[in-house]
Amino acid sequence: MKKLAMMAVLLVLSGCNLRVLDPKSQTASDQAFLIYLSFGIMMFVVLVVTVLFIGFTWKYRETEKNRYDTPKHEEGNRTLEIIWTVLPIILLIGLAIPTVMITYDVSDIGATSDETLHVNVTGEQFRWTFEYENGKQTHKNLVLPVDQEVVLHLTSNDVIHSFWVPKLGGKIDVLPGEENQMKITPNEEGTYQGKCAEYCGTLHTDMRFDTEVVDQEEFQQWLEE
Amino acid sequence: MQFYLFGDLIVLPTDVIAAWVSVIIGAPLVLYWFTKKRYWPVVWDFATSTNHRKIGMLYIIFALLFFFRAGIDALFIRMQLVTAENEFWVFQGDKYNEIFTTHGTMMIFFVAMPLLIGLMNVAVPLQIGANDLAFPFLNAIGFYLFLTGGMIFFAAFFFNAAPNAGWTAYAPLSTYEFTSGPNNNYYIFGLQVSGLGTIFAAINMIVTILRLRAPGLKLTRMPLFPWASLITSFLILVAFPVLAIALLLLQFDRFYGATFFIGEMGHPVYWQHLFWIFGHPEVYILALPAFGIFSDIISNFSRKNVFGYTSMVIALALIGLLGFMVWAHHMFTVGLGPFANTFFAITTMMIAVPTGIKVFNWLFTMRRGVIRLQTPMLFALGFIPTFVMGGVTGVMLASAAADMQYHDTYFVVAHFHYVIIGSTVLGAFAGLYYWYPKMTGKVLDDKLGKWHFWLFLIGFHLTFFPQHLAGLNGMPRRVYDYTWEDGVFVYNFISTIGAFLMGASMLFVLWNIYKTHRTKEENVGPDPWDGRTLEWSVPSPVPEHPFEKMPVIDRRDALWWAKQEGRSLPVADHPRASPIAVRTVQPLVLSAALTILSFGFIYGWVWMQILGGAASLGFFLLRAFNDERTEAYRKEEQDDE
Amino acid sequence: MNSKTMSKDLFGDKRMGFFIYLFVEAVMFATLFATYLIYTPAPQGPHPSEVFEVKTVVLASIFLLLSSGTLMIAEKGLDRRNIKMILTGLLITFTFGAIFMYFEVHEFYTFVTEGHTISTNNFLSSFYVLVGLHASHVLFGLFWMIVLLIQRKLLPYNLFKEKHKIFNYYWHFVDIIWVGILIIVYIPYLI
């Protein structure tokens, strides 16, 4: 058990650079915040349960002394029951409020200005197509300018796919016959992995792409190429 | 391997060949062994019985067989994922997709469900003082429907046509246009047939629990496992018909050119709604009975009554009710909009409250008790922290915006294995060790049981804990490969080691069963665990109709109090009539008819559909004129005159 | 065991079980009703009002709804142990059910010959699945009535009575579903 706990700790520590927790956009930061918050609240619950669990199991385990005892009958305990009904409710409210706020935030997909970049993203078995406003198309890499708002217009030509760049934000499904939108503003240059996150058939695994976030000039240049 | 048969080119991958070879070698061995040991009369006895204990055992035996099959699938998955850029045997691309689909579907429908229904079969009637389930014949039918469905699904692999659209079979991938082979037809018919069996089992449970309780055993005096079974059965009544219709619509899309889920007029998302309106209650159908088992076991092995009985029952009911209001938490990324997403996020979080109540009640049941650490209790103890970990990741997933990061990644895979294995599988093992004496008259070896427990639990956490991190590091589920740059190798490597530990632990179960039955020891008495509930007042193994002298119950845990006071339970004067048992091969007829019918549909052979349909109608006729109650009613009428 | 109450106890079990089964069926039909409501009218292809035919619907409904009434004759006969009434009731019900089936087949046949098939559009797909499932229930009921007629000769009266009663519940249930179909499927597009 000890070894196991050690290993768990090590694994958790190595989590500092997990992609989902290494956000490069406001959306992803908000989501990472929610993850940390819910994790914290839940760790509190786990802690309480673990302490009680280990304490009770240890203290009341069968020993030579108590082997023939008959424990007292005990119907329940009003106060205790109220505590463990109300306390979780409070904790959950603490989680629910930011959840609602951030969920509304990340669902806001309207472009805020004319500057906004629009990219059509099409999923199909088994590749992505990124189409820019000037008609330029790519498949393997999505190039975005840093610090500029982008609205992605996502549709599928066949089955359901899901567009996911962990460092830039949560995924959004790519449906046939319907358009989903996603708004992101990358705030750091770099190359981030993108993946299809909805199982879509034989080569679902291979539906990957790179998201290259570059500075404005480089982006314009690339776009004109 | 490729060859020509009747002019068709047949391509057989090596895994299919391996499967056939092992069957061709294995089957004669098993037949020989059964013949040599003279097991056939026993087999026949079980196959034609309507007794709840025997049918329960059949459920469990076949569920365990399917468990090994689906477990081997899991090991193949883990072998393929053991390291980055790996190619294990044939399990890449479609083969990988087939194997995770088979693994998931089998584990849910043909392992977890029948394990629980089997335990309900064995224990529930005894715990409420009933001589059998209300409809013994229907019970046999239910079992054979499960077995038929399971076998149809099982067979797919041998014809190189295992389903490959995931256990969720999302449209449009699951429609004819994108998966045109017979593969997903197996999925439809396997589930349709076994689902009907599940519905029958649920009806049987409800009527049994509502009408066949011993005199004085009011609902409020009932142990918690029957309570959980009752509520679960109600969930089945609502969830499974929805699945049946979803499958029917999918069938129309696949076979008859309807376009419910595809094309310009179809809504692929409608499939997801239907599937999860079934699917989320389904996970509670898996969890609640396990909760019931743990309640009974924890109380028994702490030698104390259940703490907060009333709130336990209310919590069960609340979980069941709320379970129908949360389905769209599986669809946060579909684009239903922030209102729907937050609504379902909040209802989902609400479920944590009754669940928490249960956890604390279990803990406080142990407080001030005397905790005996025998195998069933060990599993119950392993359950509490494991399930709580799965529960808290559940709450994290409920947070809609955050779920957009977790959704369809290994984080989710870790979460649902924590809850399903934590509750259902540990619960089923606990129940198996606990009620094994009631089934067979023997107690399973405690030492081997402990080996099983520790290996399984450690293996489990090794397998699934790292998957949370793999998910957070961007590994989607249902992928057969990852790269070194992905940075998930370590997690996957540990995970594979853990999986093999779990596999090894299952060998101890086999060894234990073998060892327990090899020694020709006397059967144990009625009450090997110093129990509290009624099943421990009748002999082990239970004979048919053990409550001919029906006990009268005056309080909860009546048996325990009677034992404390050194008296036996009073006997009722005029108990109600018991269900009538019968020996019958009719369920086998239905099973054959439905197999023909299903294969007719799976391969689109109309003549076979007609044959199977006619045979099914024939079964109804057979049944209509062979009712086991005929004699009894005739006798009653003569007595009346 | 007290044999006097046996048939009563067992019939009580069975009735409860069967009611629960009917509940299961109701959930199935409810799902199909929902499906129909979602897909009808379809964005393309024929509109329901162009497809449905008042006369067939009215005639079919009259016969099916009447058959629930005529089944009451048999029910009365069951309680009074009056074989004549039972037979009369069953036969009339059977005939009405069969006439209903005739109109159903006629309706489906007409639709198909007019080119309104299951793959024409989603309104028709959901229509065929829903109404078709109901029709197959009626068909099964007809088959069941024939079985009942034979069972009367072979089974002890109490058992026959029990089986007959169970059938009655079934038939009334199928009728109620038809009322649902009228209200949800037909009437909005016929008025």
Ligand code: HEM
């Ligand atoms: C015995 C050890 C087990 C191991 C090592 C194991 C391993 C796995 C793995 C690695 C996957 C992910 C496949 C993928 O996404 O590519 C998976 C999926 C799944 N497992 Fe297990 N599993 C085990 C037991 C169970 C049990 C007991 C259940 C349920 C009763 C279960 C239910 C599922 C389901 C429903 C899926 C999803 C399948 C899908 O994506 O369609 N598993 N399992």
Ligand SMILES: [Cu+2]
């Ligand atoms: Cu994909």
Ligand SMILES: [Cu+2]
């Ligand atoms: Cu759910």
